[in-house]
């Protein structure tokens with residue numbers, strides 16, 4: 515069976531520090547969640563070669579998935595509303 519990678523890439527809504535290199539990536543940083551490691555920057559997760567495809571172009575996304583073994587879906591992380 516072909517193994518498909520489903521990596522979730524998030525855009526941080528607040529200041530973000532990578533848990534591996536401790537780099538401060540600031541706001542709107544691209545991060546990913548790695549099992550047993552936590553939230554990492556894309557360089558530490560070996561994902562910095564990924565190209566972001568904007569949502570909405572289904573044909574392009576399909577073609578990109580077909581020709582690459584690795585793909586990630588982007589999600590924007592909004593800061594949690596403050597609870598009073």
Ligand SMILES: [Zn+2]
Pocket residue numbers: 532533534535536537554555556557558
């Ligand atoms: Zn890092």
